């Protein structure tokens with residue numbers, strides 16, 4: 001017996017065997033069992049997704065000796081004839097080569113005669129979009145009122161080329177591209193049956209090359225099996241198909257994320273020596289980073305038909321410490337450089353230059369993180385008083401890599417003043433309020449250090465009287481005998497106003513980073529154990545205060561203060577009604593323009609105010 005290629009040998013013979021087109025097969029099965037099958041059906045979809053296969057199975061369902069049924073027996077004369085491709089009553093016509101009006105006229109004449117031995121005469125017209133306009137017009141009449149014994153089944157890859165007059169007379173079913181997992185799974189089943197050993201990675205490579213087509217996948221599998229033994233190594237598949245090893249893409253992204261330029265250049269060199277097509281590699285690289293971006297934004301549940309679920313999990317692992325804005329910047333660079341690589345006489349050099357550029361980008365901050373940094377800047381102390389190396393590194397990044405936040409690198413000013421908060425301030429520091437606060441904070445720290453050996457009972461009060469912000473050094477002094485924090489009995493004897501006053505001092509001393517936020521809040525205490533912080537919705541710090549991190553910090557400070565578990569709530573008060581008169585409006589605009597936070601932001605980002613909306 002002549003050798004049958006896998007695509008023919010393993011052609012599905014029932015609806016259950018069709019891969020990944022359940023939305024179509026289920027509808028057809030239901031129509032068959034309920035006796036509501038249309039007289040003309042069109043299957044549209046990409047190549048190799050099962051259009052003709054489904055049409056043949058449907059023909060069996062209709063003409064089976066046990067039919068019409070959704071599960072043809074595959075044993076009767078009619079079923080066997082259709083499987084063998086020699087059924088008298090199932091006429092397959094290639095629309096590409098029988099596209100003239102004469103062919104359709106002939107079809108119309110023959111359709112009048114009854115089927116030879118089957119219940120219905122079935123015409124399967126493949127590539128029906130190739131018919132000429134006259135041929136389509138000739139089809140119109142018979143499509144509208146076909147003889148009861150005739151069933152038309154059409155298949156096309158280009159449904160938009162079919163006239164609307166035809167489409168309105170037929171029932172249309174759209175087939176989908178087949179996902180990589182489904183193609184690989186189908187090939188795995190076939191390999192098992194044939195006694196061929198191919199690893200999952202190899203099958204995934206073949207499936208990816210199939211580009212959503214089961215038939216293409218099986219043809220490639222045939223080719224690979226013909227060229228090798230029963231055991232097929234991944235390297236053999238890479239060589240035969242000329243594809244890029246997916247591991248290489250993961251190696252590149254890992255090296256870029258870790259800033260390892262040498263590793264990336266080594267990979268470029270290796271691909272070049274192996275004679276890989278670098279432009280094709282670049283195309284896959286763009287797709288890979290695009291997929292990383294999708295996985296970053298949607299998690300492991302992301303639906304990516306072009307990659308396997310195993311790869312999605314690997315991507316999620318690689319992205320654990322990578323921010324979305326940073327990833328977006330990398331994808332943008334890849335797109336911007338694409339034309340250069342395609343047009344360059346030396347794609348390898350252009351590729352290396354692209355990697356150089358990608359390495360220049362440093363992880364960017366989200367807007368919320370930026371606001372947080374600015375707040376820290378105002379107090380002169382990194383978040384939570386933390387001066388660990390990590391935070392310092394962030395500041396250094398901000399200083400040295402303003403492009404991490406703005407693509408306009410040429411014009412972008414440094415994002416923070418020239419000195420870091422933990423170095424000595426230069427006298428010519430920008431005279432922004434944040435800078436003045438920084439200096440005041442340092443004064444306070446000096447003061448605290450001096451007063452440490454002789455703690456005054458009202459040290460905190462003195463600091464306040466002098467108009468200086470509390471410094472992190474105060475955190476330790478605040479635990480002095482005057483502070484009731486932790487002394488539940490003493491707190492219970494105090495008035496509500498006194499408790500709130502002490503609580504405010506306590507939080508300010510414990511967390512300078514929170515000080516700016518809570519300074520604009522009103523406190524409320526509902527004995528015995530509920531504290532709420534109210535802030536206006538239009539206050540720029542409202543979102544910052546609501547952040548999970550700050551809420552848990554407030555809970556901790558309140559718990560320490562009351563020495564018991566306290567319920568903490570952040571209440572965001574809705575915006576006030578619109579500012580009536582123009583005069584009032586101007587006043588509010590002026591207040592907004594001269595607000596210290598706005599001024600600090602303008603100075604830090606070298607920004608301009610384009611519009612102010614008063615609501």
Ligand SMILES: [Zn+2]
Pocket residue numbers: 063064065066072073074075076077078079080
């Ligand atoms: Zn049958």
